[in-house]
Amino acid sequence: MQISGRDSNRYQTFTRRAALLGGIQGVAFVVLAGRMYYLQVLKSDQYTMLAEENRVSMRLLAPLRGNIVDRYGRVLASNRQNYRAMMISEQTPDIEATLDRLSRIVEINDFTRRRILRDVQRSPRFMPVTVAEGLTWDQFAQVNINEPDLAGIIPDVGETRDYAYGEELAHIMGYVAAVSEKDMSDAQTDRQLLRLPGFRIGKEGIEKTYDKELRGTAGSSHVEVNAYGRVIRELAKDPGKPGDEVVLTLDMDIQRFAWDRLKGESAGSVVMDIHSGDVLSFVSAPAYDPNQFNMGLSNEQWRALVDNEYKPLINKSLAGMYPPGSTFKMVVAAAAVEAGINPAQRVVCPGHYSLGSHVFHCWKKGGHGAMNMHQAIKYSCDVFFYDVARRIGINAIAEMSRKFGLGETYGFEVPGEKAGLVPTPDWKRATRGEPWHQGETVIAGIGQGYLLATPLQLAVMTARLANGGYAVKPRLTRAIGGQLLPTPRPAAIGVSEAALKVACDGMNAVSNEAGGTAFRSRIPDPGMELAGKTGTAQVRRISRAERSTGVLRNDQLEWRFRDHALFVCYAPVHAPRYAMSVIIEHGGSGSGAAAPVARDIMREVLIRNPERPQATVPSRADGKTREG
């Protein structure tokens, strides 16, 4: 061995310690063997008894899912009894034949049949598998009567989710559905509970966000089973703890009114309290019926939803991104005042605006003449804002947009929020690798170009204008499990009173001064006047070819090429409390299509006035369950 002195030192220490570790391993194995001897020899009789005679098995009981109610305790989502037929495969001599016999009572199509056979294959032979759900009382009774004929089929009563208002609330509630393989592998807790046949979890919306709270705690039942694992009798039962009730900020009356006013259109609308951010109504039309999702959709139903041109599966108020159009002009006006532009200064509008060789048009052909800022908002003059935007630059506009909550998400309780887009030169260079053109600043001045916002964001923007410049965020939850959530105290966004006043006065003029673009859609009732702003977002220009074939006006185009109609407003004008936004996809013009709808909804809000003092305590007394 040619190992040097110091290395042999190292080697000796290593050998000594390795031997010690080996000794530890040996001792550990002796401990393990000893434990096995203890369990399998000394205690064997006792454990054999436990295993052989007292086959007490623990079965989980699904807890009752918590209700979702509106701010007054009206039940929006609850549970109702679900009559179903289960099958225990080991008790069935011939699965196919049994299914054939059952299909004389309940329809079982090929798709369901494949699903059943797959489930049977996956679960142990003594585990019940759901064969049919949502049976009518008649079908259920027939299954019961024919039980001797249907070996292995067990009639069973479970719970299922009931959405009393169906599609009116689909985009808020979301839905529950069966646990998928992926849900299973993502779950950190409750894995046994999720494996229960027919157990459902929240997949979308509030059902998903508060799934844990609504789920509750599983109960258990000690049952005695025979040697084949079949239940002989129940020994003890712990019912578990039902899920928490979730109280939303919604007012179902307003929600329903807004839905009725918008259904049939492809539209989105949000009404919120400008101080607390409480969302009173949140509509995206059209929608789907969450009750159908609960039971699993048929292929045709699914295709119909996906193929619908009005996109019922998309939550437009949350994830629909639109150019804000003229509703964005208040933000540009505020940015201009902050940049030192005197609001009294006039800009002459000849009906068009030239930048280099490029000409930008005002929506009014002959032009508005000399306009100050107040008038420019009132008449929605484009040329004024082209000019102002060019003078203050895109970065000033982008900075002000962010203060008003555009280009960001708020952590809203419904998943799937989109951030929209507030473009800057840096953004364009980073994503497209192209420099920013001044013409793009000019069209950003009227809310066109790259700029994108969701209806939720436009409602927030309006709320922040109306509440004196506080960074209010929308919220949908009032209480969970009887615990009121704290009302947030928003910070100031840092916009001067002067800037806000110009914008708000302009909105007042839009709705309440003769000549304003939404004067026709004012609320005449004293004390209920609203202040609004119309917007029309261009979807596509009318091409030269179309001009030559006679298509001159937007409403002559095919539906999907027509402009989006937008309206934002707050009310009452002198003591603001509520803000809202409405977007009607391809509705034509903001003043023609969106403003009247917004006016009607806002008037309803003011009549009901859910934020009046006596309504601040949620009353749960009238929380009646709708029996299904």
Place this chain on the structure above:
Amino acid sequence: MLDLRRFTGREMRLTDKLIEFNWGFLLLLVLIASIGFAMLYSVAEGSFSPWAYRQALRFGVGVCILLIVAMIDLRLWMRLAYPLYGVALAMLVAVEIVGFTGMGAQRWLNLGFVQVQPSEVMKVTLLMALARYFHGLTLEEVSRLRNLVIPVLLIAVPVGLVVLQPDLGTAILLVASGAILFFAAGLRWRYFILSGIIVLATVPVVWSRLHDYQKNRVFTFLDPERDPLGAGYHILQSKIALGAGGVFGKGFMEGTQSQLNFLPEKHTDFIFTMLGEELGLVGGLVLLVLYFIVLMFSLNVAMQCRNQFGRLLAIGVSMTFFLYVFINSAMVMGLLPVVGVPLPLVSYGGTAMLSLMFALGLLMSVYIHRNVEISRGPSAFW
């Protein structure tokens, strides 16, 4: 066996290495894995799908990996120790950013063609990096405080990242295998006593930061009746199954506890219980003895090796293997709290199997190159 390099003075050729390779050891591994296949066959009520067949396939891949790793020169592994550690660390960071969660808390990284669990990769590369580091130190230098900064960082950084995931079980295993290398490298006893005291002092702090489910596991271990529905139920049922198995077991595929679904996770963490119920004390002891032979062989590899890198690497692999076997079997017997540690070569699972076979390949490489002398100075390598 003959030492070719000493007698011929030339580098070993592939054929030499294949002769040197300890085929008996591989046979031992095949035996252990086969017990696993049999149990997986039984869990599936006498069917190769879904588990036994795929497990056998993975083991086959694992054997290939083992052979390739073993054939590669130990000095190359030593040269690769730090770069591989760096790669593993980068993957751990990446998994924090873009990883996805599957099967509870462990994070996975999708590399496009394959999904890896960086914490598994780190278990092996940490051993390599530490062995590489201590290889360059004399016994006196090991216990110098300034020489401890780097190895402590080598352990602390990945452990921190793994705790973030949060995967406490893996973090503890990393710390334990790190500590073993410190010990084997000859760090003085007083450091261990000192850190023992520090660990005890920080227990309350760590406790307050544990997740509820982790706290529950400890509570349940202390008092299984507390949670008869969850983990306590698992331990109780596992003990009943073992006890009911008795000396000779209920017979292959005859275990009522397991077949009637009283037993949870019986294809992964509780597979030893199945073995104990169906094949009894005898079956369990046979498996334990097979494991013990593997461990004693690997310890012998460590002691025979003539370079410090190989010694440390071998003992690191050996002790990590031991920790897996011990923690898993002690858990199913109710001696330790329920932790998600698989039984090596037997439990169903892909990544754990492959990283284990990689580590055993390193052990074989140490064995084949046991007579290679590697100087302490770094100059020979860079």
